Structures are given as structure tokens and as C-alpha cells.
Amino acid sequence: MYYVNKEQIAVRLKAIPDIATALEALASSWQGTLLEGLAQERALHLAIETVTDVGSYLIDGFILRDASSYEDIVEIAGEAGAFPEAMQPMLIELVKLRKPLVQDYYSWPRAELHALTRDIPQQLRLFGESVQQYLERELPDESDLRKD
Numbered sequence: 145m146y147y148v149n150k151e152q153i154a155v156r157l158k159a160i161p162d163i164a165t166a167l168e169a170l171a172s173s174w175q176g177t178l179l180e181g182l183a184q185e186r187a188l189h190l191a192i193e194t195v196t197d198v199g200s201y202l203i204d205g206f207i208l209r210d211a212s213s214y215e216d217i218v219e220i221a222g223e224a225g226a227f228p229e230a231m232q233p234m235l236i237e238l239v240k241l242r243k244p245l246v247q248d249y250y251s252w253p254r255a256e257l258h259a260l261t262r263d264i265p266q267q268l269r270l271f272g273e274s275v276q277q278y279l280e281r282e283l284p285d286e287s288d289l290r291k292d
Contacts, residue, residue: 148205148283153275156194156201160272163190164265171262181254184261188238189245191268195235196242198275202226206282214239225281227274234260234267 166187170180192214199217202208208224211217215236222232238260244252 146205149201153198153201156197157272157275159194160268163187163194164268167261167265171257174257176255178254184258185245185252188241188258188260191264192239192242195271196239214242226278227271231267231270234263238264
């Protein structure tokens with residue numbers, strides 16, 4: 145029997161709509177201001193943390209192989225079928241931003257709109273839906289994460 149922390153996964157999946165909406169709003173009205181730059185950094189960082197946290201909970205809960213990096217978390221969850229294979233390259237590109245955002249933040253080009261700010265919102269939503277479907281497939285007798 146697996147112990148998958150569905151509650152913590154659900155909390156993180158519920159953050160996706162807000163993160164995606166923020167990224168879309170930034171992309172649609174980008175002026176390159178300091179405030180927009182900082183907001184973009186935070187929204188991308190939240191997207192990264194959401195994907196890697198959910199992936200880590202899946203890895204731990206389903207007793208999958210240990211991850212050695214953030215990219216590995218995405219690869220392992222993808223191999224398990226938690227999201228479509230075609231999504232994996234973009235999610236890996238996303239998590240590769242963690243180091244520049246968290247450790248090299250002083251040199252992040254805040255005035256520039258990052259391409260993922262435009263591209264990742266829909267992928268994040270699909271990621272959330274896919275993880276939900278994966279859990280329903282793998283744990284069919286468990287309650288639906290979308291329920292409050």
C-alpha cells in the first residue's frame with residue numbers, strides 16, 4: 145500500500161491557477177518595470193517549487209527511484225506517467241531556472257520578459273490536471289483531490 149500525501153499535493157495544485165494567471169497577466173502587459181521583473185521572478189519561482197514539490201510527493205508516495213536533482217524529479221514523475229511525455233522538456237527548462245532565480249538573483253535580467261512567462265501557464269494547468277488524473281488512475285479508491 146502506498147502512502148501518497150494527497151493533501152499536500154492538493155494544496156500545491158490549488159496554487160497553479162493563481163500562478164498561471166499572474167504569469168499570463170505579466171506577459172500580456174509587459175513593460176519591463178522593476179515591479180514586473182520582481183513579480184515575474186516570484187511567479188516563475190512558485191511554478192518551479194510547485195512542480196518539484198508535487199513531483200517529490202509522488203516520488204516519495206509511490207516509492208519511485210531517488211531523485212538527484214530538480215530535473216531528475218521531473219524526469220522520474222514523467223516516467224511514472226504523472227503528466228504527458230511531451231510536457232517534460234518544458235518542465236525541465238522551467239526547473240533549470242531555479243538556480244538563477246534563487247542563487248544568482250542579483251544578475252537576473254529583470255527588465256526582460258522570460259519566454260517561459262508566456263509559455264508555461266497553460267502547461268502548468270495541464271500539469272495539475274494530469275497529476276490529478278494520474279492519482280485517480282493509481283489510487284482509484286481514494287478521494288478526489290479537487291474536493292474541499
